[in-house]
Amino acid sequence: xxxxxxxxxxxxxxxxxxxxxxxxxxxxxxxxxxxxxxxxxxxxxxxxxxxxxxxxxxxxxxxxxxxxxxxxxxxxxxxxxxxxxxxxxxxxxxxxxxxxxxxxxxxxxxxxx
Numbered sequence: 170x171x172x173x174x175x176x177x178x179x180x181x182x183x184x185x186x187x188x189x190x191x192x193x194x195x196x197x198x199x200x201x202x203x204x205x206x207x208x209x210x211x212x213x214x215x216x217x218x219x220x221x222x223x224x225x226x227x228x229x230x231x232x233x234x235x236x237x238x239x240x241x242x243x244x245x246x247x248x249x250x251x252x253x254x255x256x257x258x259x260x261x262x263x264x265x266x267x268x269x270x271x272x273x274x275x276x277x278x279x280x281x282x
Contacts (some may be wrong), residue, residue, distance in 0.1 A: 197276040198240070204230060204272050206254040213244040213267030216257035221267040229256040236274035243271040 204211040211230055214221040227239035233256065244267050247253070253266040 199274050201272045204269055209252045209254040211269040212253035212255045212262050213269055214255050216255055217260055227272050230272055231274035234274055237277040238275055239272050240275045241273040242269055245270050
């Protein structure tokens with residue numbers, strides 16, 4: 170095999186390994202940005218009153234989407250006219266809510282981030 174064929178083969182192998190890693194990540198994890206429940210933002214609180222940077226809320230969202238758990242999530246405080254849904258008590262926050270801005274969901278049998 171000459172040098173140019175070897176280089177081409179190496180690039181092809183690299184492309185295949187990168188593509189298979191992406192397919193693996195797509196199949197076993199999903200990142201939701203600004204997640205919603207129906208038309209409502211995903212509240213950061215599982216129930217009210219309660220902890221509002223809630224891993225329990227992130228886990229409930231992932232389970233609702235068919236995943237096993239949330240490996241990571243981000244929240245922020247939001248002000249304005251909108252609604253945010255709590256999954257624990259089914260309630261809705263309508264003012265000065267903590268909302269989830271990112272949730273990483275993982276499929277059953279996987280524990281990577």
